[in-house]
Amino acid sequence: MHFLLQHYWAIPIAILASIVVYQRFFHPLASVPGPFLASLTNFWIVHISQRGDMIAVFRALHAKHGPVVRVAPNEVSVADLAAFRNIYSVSSKFRKSDWYSVWQGHRKFDIFAGRDIKVHAQQRRLTARAFSLESLKELEPYIDNMIETFCRKMKGMAGEKVDMAYWLQLFAFDTIGEITWSKSFGYMEDGSDHGTFNNIHNIVISGTWLGYVPWLYWTHDGLMPYTGNWLGINGRHSGLRDFALKETQLRKDKPVEKQDMIGRFFDTSAKNSDAFSYNDVVSMGTTLINAGADTTAISTRSVIYHVLRNPEIKRKLVAEIDEMRSKGELSNPVTWEEANKMKYLQACIEEGIRVHPAVGLSLPRVVPQGGIDIAGHYIPEGKVVGTNAWVIHQNTEVFGEDADKFNPDRWLDEEKVGDMHRYSFAFGGGSRSCLGKNISWLEMSKLIPTMFLNYDIELWEGQPWEEECLFFVYVHNFFCKLTPRKDPAEL
Ligand code: HEM
Numbered sequence: 001m002h003f004l005l006q007h008y009w010a011i012p013i014a015i016l017a018s019i020v021v022y023q024r025f026f027h028p029l030a031s032v033p034g035p036f037l038a039s040l041t042n043f044w045i046v047h048i049s050q051r052g053d054m055i056a057v058f059r060a061l062h063a064k065h066g067p068v069v070r071v072a073p074n075e076v077s078v079a080d081l082a083a084f085r086n087i088y089s090v091s092s093k094f095r096k097s098d099w100y101s102v103w104q105g106h107r108k109f110d111i112f113a114g115r116d117i118k119v120h121a122q123q124r125r126l127t128a129r130a131f132s133l134e135s136l137k138e139l140e141p142y143i144d145n146m147i148e149t150f151c152r153k154m155k156g157m158a159g160e161k162v163d164m165a166y167w168l169q170l171f172a173f174d175t176i177g178e179i180t181w182s183k184s185f186g187y188m189e190d191g192s193d194h195g196t197f198n199n200i201h202n203i204v205i206s207g208t209w210l211g212y213v214p215w216l217y218w219t220h221d222g223l224m225p226y227t228g229n230w231l232g233i234n235g236r237h238s239g240l241r242d243f244a245l246k247e248t249q250l251r252k253d254k255p256v257e258k259q260d261m262i263g264r265f266f267d268t269s270a271k272n273s274d275a276f277s278y279n280d281v282v283s284m285g286t287t288l289i290n291a292g293a294d295t296t297a298i299s300t301r302s303v304i305y306h307v308l309r310n311p312e313i314k315r316k317l318v319a320e321i322d323e324m325r326s327k328g329e330l331s332n333p334v335t336w337e338e339a340n341k342m343k344y345l346q347a348c349i350e351e352g353i354r355v356h357p358a359v360g361l362s363l364p365r366v367v368p369q370g371g372i373d374i375a376g377h378y379i380p381e382g383k384v385v386g387t388n389a390w391v392i393h394q395n396t397e398v399f400g401e402d403a404d405k406f407n408p409d410r411w412l413d414e415e416k417v418g419d420m421h422r423y424s425f426a427f428g429g430g431s432r433s434c435l436g437k438n439i440s441w442l443e444m445s446k447l448i449p450t451m452f453l454n455y456d457i458e459l460w461e462g463q464p465w466e467e468e469c470l471f472f473v474y475v476h477n478f479f480c481k482l483t484p485r486k487d488p489a490e491l
Pocket residue numbers: 111112113124287288291292293295296299357358359363425426427428429431432433434435436437439440441
């Protein structure tokens with residue numbers, strides 16, 4: 001005792017040393033390679049996620065350590081192909097990790113962030129039909145409205161420096177408003193999002209890092225009545241939700257000609273009011289804004305940007321568009337049916353979302369009972385595993401030696417396309433894969449060829465863009481110049 005009192009400074013050092021020894025030598029993940037600090041504390045990954053360069057760090061870690069890397073005391077990043085298919089299968093028992101709890105907050109019905117496998121399966125059954133391929137036909141006229149507004153706005157800016165990243169975001173948000181509540185947000189008309197993007201950016205910044213220390217979020221949640229709100233993520237549970245509530249309220253009393261997403265949810269709710277209440281319909285509205293707008297904007301940007309940076313690819317895409325139009329086989333705006341016949345366009349979209357997936361983090365899942373063997377490492381039950389699309393999409397075994405290049409032609413190789421789809425992860429995977437994939441594909445398939453049909457598009461002074469990797473991978477500095485083209489059908 002006397003010794004301890006005299007050398008009190010040794011106590012924290014001894015505690016720290018035992019933590020280091022335990023985490024490095026005795027912890028069940030001790031054999032998994034990775035950064036030293038990551039094996040000791042979650043604050044390493046918090047720091048990386050806040051810095052906005054998670055993609056570069058994770059790619060470098062896998063290049064150095066191989067297919068399994070310890071990225072937090074209890075979490076590993078997985079690039080092993082067999083394990084990936086197991087974790088993200090349709091019947092997967094790997095539930096979403098507590099990273100998602102900060103996104104769910106107290107919401108009962110959260111199709112994106114809910115972590116209970118059974119509850120999620122029931123919620124997915126209730127909502128999936130609204131997103132089905134057959135419902136796309138009804139949504140197409142809504143999207144035509146938005147494309148017409150977008151092209152009209154572009155016409156007004158012909159020859160000028162257009163902030164394409166921003167305009168595609170305005171388009172994607174207005175489209176979500178239009179297909180969900182039969183009412184665009186009017187952002188394109190105003191040329192402004194009136195602060196919404198900044199609010200959502202703050203939600204994403206906050207949710208990205210807090211997810212790695214959920215105890216901090218829940219402690220703050222308990223103290224909030226006394227301390228007030230200090231966390232941006234709460235905007236998802238308050239401001240954004242209030243917005244969806246107001247729109248849903250307005251829509252409820254307004255008859256519409258075409259069936260929109262909220263209309264479909266109301267129909268399901270009328271038949272299952274216990275399992276899918278009015279409140280749950282509002283939650284779906286919030287989710288659609290959160291999950292469906294930025295993701296589509298980011299993916300559309302990627303396709304257009306990479307096409308513009310590769311003159312030969314741009315030439316081939318425009319040639320496909322012009323050939324169909326001059327034969328009278330292409331409408332303006334381009335229809336879904338026509339777009340599906342355009343093989344090169346579809347290949348450009350596949351490649352755009354492969355090289356720049358909208359989500360920049362691993363999608364973390366909890367290892368179920370029995371554990372899992374990954375590339376020679378045993379990961380026990382309760383630990384977290386996750387794959388990052390930005391890592392797996394660079395796998396040369398699947399995507400070829402030029403996996404780091406934008407090359408739409410790879411999607412035209414019929415022998416390889418099945419395997420590439422199997423490991424495409426931009427829309428997530430298995431039972432938790434994206435519900436809105438068809439909708440976003442519809443938007444991209446129509447907007448992109450319509451833009452190249454009507455305009456010659458160039459990068460403004462050819463400057464490269466900058467990436468900011470949070471949960472979403474935002475881009476900055478994507479400017480274009482648009483020159484109206486003569487319609488090829490009239491040439
Ligand atoms: C190109 C555009 C899109 C991309 C890249 C994308 C990507 C993703 C990803 C990666 C996930 C899985 C997230 C996870 O496992 O944590 C997801 C889930 C989801 N997405 Fe999308 N998304 C897109 C568009 C949309 C659209 C337009 C909507 C709705 C209109 C939507 C609604 C959803 C929903 C509801 C989920 C949760 C599904 C579930 O867990 O059952 N997404 N999306």
